[in-house]
Amino acid sequence: MTSFGKRVMWNWKWNSDNYPQLDSRIKQWKEEGIQFLSYINPYVASDKDLCAEAAKHGYLAKDATGGDYLVEFGEFYGGVVDLTNPEAYDWFKDVIKKNMIALGCSGWMADFGEYLPTDTYLHNGVSAEIMHNAWPALWAKCNYDAFTGDRQTRRDPVLLCAPVIPVVRSIPP
Template sequence: NAGVKVNGIWAQDWSGIRMTSFGKRVMWNWKWNSENYPQLDSRIKQWNKEGVQFLAYINPYVASDKDLCEEAAKRGYLAKDVAGGDYLVEFGEFYGGVVDLTNPEAYAWFKEVIKKNMIELGCGGWMADFGEYLPTDTYLHNGISAEIMHNAWPALWAKCNYEALEETGKLGEILFFMRAGSTGSQKYSTMMWAGDQNVDWSLDDGLASVVPAALSLAMTGHGLHHSDIGGYTTLFEMKRSKELLLRWCDFSAFTPMMRTHEGNRPGDNWQFDG
């Protein structure tokens, strides 16, 4: 009604929702959840006709209680623990397997997950989350210490996404954005975002922290950046106010992307429809 053009609709929970004491989490099983989003495939086609892209979410882990993790485990595609079993990371009331991106077969398999379940669905972009959570005591296919591989992991994760676009002819057409980076990720990351800010004004992890984050990204060669409008993390009595949301919008108008986030506890935060 205000005449503002909408370029994209971002549904972080396109693959499902997991409710935890921390709040609303994404189901880490990277395929369209038709119960939450019925007829999403046809909706995406309609949105595309109207010049609107659909954006999704993915990270390099798979929830241990879901079928993608089961498939990865059977194929031997997960990083290992000291006993040779699959290394499962506790992510807050659920566990996730680490897809071993140093294993060429696992790397190719995960690219196919991106191609089939996201690109073929019609996604015009996605948040390629995490990348910094490689456990340093896990064992990888390439035999290199996880302590050594830890800082290389974000670049490897970025490369996986980049190549999925490149191999499908979608490079330059589809946008993915990341929060983790290291030397070499500049070549592959198409955009960065500032991470999971608190829903407050603070310099340490609120709205004020986004400015030095943007400057740091620019100085390391990541010129395209943005942030979660309104912040993400609600803890304790912290709640997003209307004023914070609007001022964050003001700031984001001067960044390459304006993207809102409902936060981990949407009911506690001021939303546009609040």
């Protein structure tokens, strides 16, 4: 709970307390022709288990001291999943598969691709100021790779916030 009410807390796992029977409802809605869309971004709330898992494996971008870079998002902090780290990329792709696709989401809004703090230190060694413009493409590719891993049974949308032209061109219809 925040000062302006309940909000998504960026753990990217179904909260059955807030959304009881969501899995069965999604199946029912699909049978009725209703598509369920969700939301995700490449950050994990610092007080949730996915952030702890990412930190344990070194999957978060770093700050100037070598610690995990945490961004303040208005009453909570989030770790930046370092998509330039191939292991972190694959891990987060699996987070999408397990928590979006396996749940039955027909698509999702892949948000915050445009947001990479420019003072982070990334696994690939490239300055975050330089990576900033490539970050939306990398985030779109992570979603696309998760999506296409299940392509034979899927024809559902992934909605990208503020995609750049090269990203749109690289994703087939």
